[in-house]
Amino acid sequence: MLSKWIQFTVEPAMSGEFQLELQQLEAASSLEPGCVYYAAFQDESKAGVFSVLESWADDVAFEAHREAPHTAHFKAVCGAMILEKSARPLKPLSPVLTPA
Numbered sequence: 461m462l463s464k465w466i467q468f469t470v471e472p473a474m475s476g477e478f479q480l481e482l483q484q485l486e487a488a489s490s491l492e493p494g495c496v497y498y499a500a501f502q503d504e505s506k507a508g509v510f511s512v513l514e515s516w517a518d519d520v521a522f523e524a525h526r527e528a529p530h531t532a533h534f535k536a537v538c539g540a541m542i543l544e545k546s547a548r549p550l551k552p553l554s555p556v557l558t559p560a
Contacts, residue, residue: 461496462522463515463552469544472507481538482510488530489514494521508543513550 470478479502486500496515503509516522525531 461515461517461552462519463497463513463550464547465550466512466514466545466547468510468512468538468542470508470510470538470541471543474541475502475507478508478510478538478541481534482512485530485534486512488528489525492521492525492528494518494524515550 468478468482482500486498489495489498492498494517496517498514499512501511501513503511514525516525
């Protein structure tokens with residue numbers, strides 16, 4: 461399994477538009493084959509800071525997500541809005557049970 465925490469910083473004035481696009485990405489991504497978990501969040505104290513927690517069954521599922529049309533749309537629409545982006549790989553502390 462592959463898991464990441466991604467953080468985006470955008471201008472606070474762009475938060476509303478970015479949030480809508482991120483919500484659309486979240487909805488579409490969570491339906492992809494191999495998606496174990498995909499959730500987007502906004503920092504409660506900083507209007508322009510957003511995070512995504514995502515887990516994929518394997519590298520193949522993650523790469524398919526990176527190439528998906530909805531991911532390309534998000535990058536095209538939101539790329540110029542993003543002032544900073546960081547991605548941190550996450551390692552589970554306990555074995556993760558996935559449906560067979």
